[in-house]
Amino acid sequence: MTAPTQYASVRYLVDDVGTAVDFYTTHLGFTLHTSAAPAFADVVRGPLRLLLSGPASSGARATPTDVATAGRNRIHLVVDDLDVEIDRLRRGGVSFRSEVVSGPGGRQILLTDPAGNLIELFQPARRLAAGATATS
Template sequence: MTRPDQFASVRYLVDDVQEAVDFYTTHLGFTLRSNPAPAFADVVRGPLRLLLSGPASSGARATPSGAGAGRNRIHLIVDNLDTEIDRLRDAGLTFHSDVVSGPGGRQILLTDPAGNLIELFESAH
């Protein structure tokens, strides 16, 4: 069991590890934690450790059939969604959705270079 003071880790399969590292560290405020091999790196932001597994990594092995895939994504809280959207668009990034508003706040979906989803969320409170 993970202790409360440890990172919460999420694995994303990526096509190009260095491209993914550059994306997360340049645009979303992550810091490179380790890059022990060209097939794998991990980046951190707060308590989130994002495992970036390239095609040659053991984490990129095929998922057993029937395991399914979904709309899973990491969820990053931002102070001002409009400012973040402008900043990321100015950097040449495109979004996977329009802004969606609900009772809890507003969100937009972004994809990393491998197509993994990132939700940028601004709380209504």
Template sequence: MTTPDEFANVRYLVDDVAAAVHFYTTHLGFTLRSNPAPAFADVVRGPLRLLLSGPASSGARATPDESAVPGRNRIHLIVGDLDAEIDRLRASGLTVPGDVVAGPGGRQILLTDPAGNLVELFEPAAH
């Protein structure tokens, strides 16, 4: 089991590892940790290690049908100023679809990486 001082790992299946690495390192502040083969890379941001598994990687094996229920799982990145982040991403050429959703806990918007995996940018409400 992962200990509290280790990374929390999330695996995303991607169509193009290089495009995914570029997206996360250029736009979302991740750092490339390793890219041992064109089929796989991992990037980190704080305690989060994102495993980017391309079609030729062992991690990209088909999920059993009973486990393949489409969920809306996503990584959740906290930002200090959501509007400024959206402006920065749009200025860099990214499409930021949808509208900001606000609730009692804060405001959020969803992005997709080049493979369609969800990323939530979340600005906590001031308390």
């Protein structure tokens, strides 16, 4: 079992490891941790270690057919100002898979990496301090 002080890791299968590393480090604030490109690299942001497995990696071996289709799973990155991030990413040539969605917990938008893996940018709703009112 992973110790609480270690990274939480998520594996994404990608078509091109170098392109994926460039995307995550340029647009989403990750830093390169290790690289064995073109087969594999991992990038980190805070406690998240994203494993980028190319076609030649062992992580890209055949997935059982009952789980081979892409799901709705995604990494979830919290941002301070969603509108600022959307503008910055659009200027960087990133396109989005959804419009901004607002709900009681906050606002979110979906984008994909170059291999089509989903990423959610999420801005939490502002919470009132205990005992405060909306007019405070």
